[in-house]
Amino acid sequence: MAGTRILTLNEVIIQKQSAFPYAKGELSRLLSHIGLAAKIVNNMINKAGLETSIIGETESINIQGENQQKLDVYADETFTKAIQASGLVCGIASEECDEITVFDDDLSRDGNYVICMDPLDGSSNIDVNVSVGTIFSVYRRTTPHGQKVTKKDFLQQGNKQVAAGYIIYGSSTMLVYTTGLGTTGFTYDPSIGEFCLSHYFMVTPKTGKIYSINEGNYIKFPLGVKKYIKYCQENDPESSRPYTSRYIGSLVADFHRNLLKGGIYIYPKTASAPNGKLRLLYECNPIAFLAEQAGGMATDGYGNRILDIQPKDIHQRVPFFTGAKAMVEKAEEFMKEFGDGE
Numbered sequence: 001m002a003g004t005r006i007l008t009l010n011e012v013i014i015q016k017q018s019a020f021p022y023a024k025g026e027l028s029r030l031l032s033h034i035g036l037a038a039k040i041v042n043n044m045i046n047k048a049g050l051e052t053s054i055i056g057e058t059e060s061i062n063i064q065g066e067n068q069q070k071l072d073v074y075a076d077e078t079f080t081k082a083i084q085a086s087g088l089v090c091g092i093a094s095e096e097c098d099e100i101t102v103f104d105d106d107l108s109r110d111g112n113y114v115i116c117m118d119p120l121d122g123s124s125n126i127d128v129n130v131s132v133g134t135i136f137s138v139y140r141r142t143t144p145h146g147q148k149v150t151k152k153d154f155l156q157q158g159n160k161q162v163a164a165g166y167i168i169y170g171s172s173t174m175l176v177y178t179t180g181l182g183t184t185g186f187t188y189d190p191s192i193g194e195f196c197l198s199h200y201f202m203v204t205p206k207t208g209k210i211y212s213i214n215e216g217n218y219i220k221f222p223l224g225v226k227k228y229i230k231y232c233q234e235n236d237p238e239s240s241r242p243y244t245s246r247y248i249g250s251l252v253a254d255f256h257r258n259l260l261k262g263g264i265y266i267y268p269k270t271a272s273a274p275n276g277k278l279r280l281l282y283e284c285n286p287i288a289f290l291a292e293q294a295g296g297m298a299t300d301g302y303g304n305r306i307l308d309i310q311p312k313d314i315h316q317r318v319p320f321f322t323g324a325k326a327m328v329e330k331a332e333e334f335m336k337e338f339g340d341g342e
Contacts, residue, residue: 009035009175009186009195016181026112027138027163030088031177034136035195037082038167038175041075041119041134042188045126045169071126072096075119075134089113090141091149093314095282100314102148110145113138113162114153116282116314121166122250131170133252137286138163154314158285158307165286166252176202176256176290183259183294204294207326208262209240212247212254220270223341224301228266228334251278255287255322259294264323264331268301269340276300276319280311284320291322298322301335 013028076096083089084103090111092101095118103111115138122132139160141153165177173188175195185199211232218226232243246263248254254265269276278284288298288306298306301321309318321328 006189007197009197012184012186012197013179016179026088027179030083030086030113030138031163031165033082033086033088034079034165035175037079038134038173038195039188039193040078040082042167042169042173044074044078045071045132068096069120069123069126072120072123075123079117079119079134079136083115084108087111089115091115091153092117093154093281094119095279095315100149100151100154104148109148112140112145114141114149115139116154116285118279118282121252121283122248125248125250130248130250131168131253132250133169133256134167135252135283135286136165137161137282137289151314154281155311157310158280158288161285161289161307164289166256166290168252168256170253174198174256176259178290178293180289180293183290202259202294204259204291204296205262205324206295208258208264208324209243210246210258210261210263211243211266211327212245212258212263212323213266213268214247214249215245217270220272221268222301222335222339224335224338225266225268225331226341227338228331231330231334251283251287255291258323259291259296262324264321264327266301266331267320269319273317275317277317278320280306280309280316280318281314284318284322287320287322295325296323297325297328299328299332301332303332303336 010032013031076094080092087107088111090103090108091114093116115136118135120132121135125132139156140162143149143153163179167175174185176185183202185202186195187198189196234241258265267278284306291298299321300319321331
């Protein structure tokens with residue numbers, strides 16, 4: 001609307017900080033630092049087609065057994081430096097690092113927060129100009145202030161998150177986050193260098209017409225998932241089926257589309273990945289928090305709410321079903337009836 005003032009990320013999070021008096025503005029400052037790192041990474045991603053020195057694989061393999069992309073390393077370093085510079089965080093658990101990163105300076109040892117992050121989700125798609133993203137999750141530390149953080153600080157249930165979000169680098173760059181007061185989206189305006197409020201209160205449809213799953217692995221899926229896929233493909237005009245299959249291969253991109261349009265995202269356990277593939281701490285927990293705050297749902301497909309799962313390892317994997325509540329519940333009905341099958 002003409003004459004309507006645009007609100008920036010910093011302005012909105014400052015307005016909302018009154019709901020967290022214990023944070024004393026710290027959470028607002030921390031999210032501002034994350035926003036700054038997102039701008040830097042966004043700028044580098046936009047140059048990827050021209051800067052050949054930052055595309056392609058490195059010679060390193062991460063803890064997941066995956067070849068690291070050069071932009072994986074760049075994003076990890078950028079977010080780590082920006083987060084440490086805030087002085088509010090005492091450690092990070094990253095997909096790109098085998099162990100936790102402990103910030104040992106005096107200021108950081110007194111920090112109230114730890115962060116779990118996937119610095120560049122879907123990075124293998126960079127070379128073919130497909131949307132990628134960053135996922136982050138914020139917890140209050142559990143160890144005493146002044147001490148070094150330990151893994152115990154990170155192994156908290158997702159329901160203990162104080163903030164979570166993702167940045168999607170696509171046709172436009174968006175930052176979507178929650179502090180437990182709904183899911184809010186900001187779109188990056190490069191002309192002024194700011195994330196501007198574009199989606200004040202994001203509510204995902206209760207049901208939808210999109211299912212997102214890598215059907216190339218169909219033969220390896222549990223029987224309940226196979227049955228649900230066939231259900232999605234059946235012709236039933238009364239329930240708007242058949243649904244449409246949409247799968248990008250970047251969790252952030254697939255989830256973001258389904259969040260707005262209505263759909264379900266599934267990455268189940270398979271014969272080759274019996275515990276699932278997605279990581280609980282820095283992929284599933286933050287996405288589940290965002291989904292629930294937008295009116296959606298997130299489970300492991302076996303009746304277990306993602307946010308209630310107790311982590312045992314920083315790189316723990318879990319099956320993941322998330323999206324429109326009615327669709328996730330229907331998928332769980334098939335899992336309950338047919339289970340893993342043979």
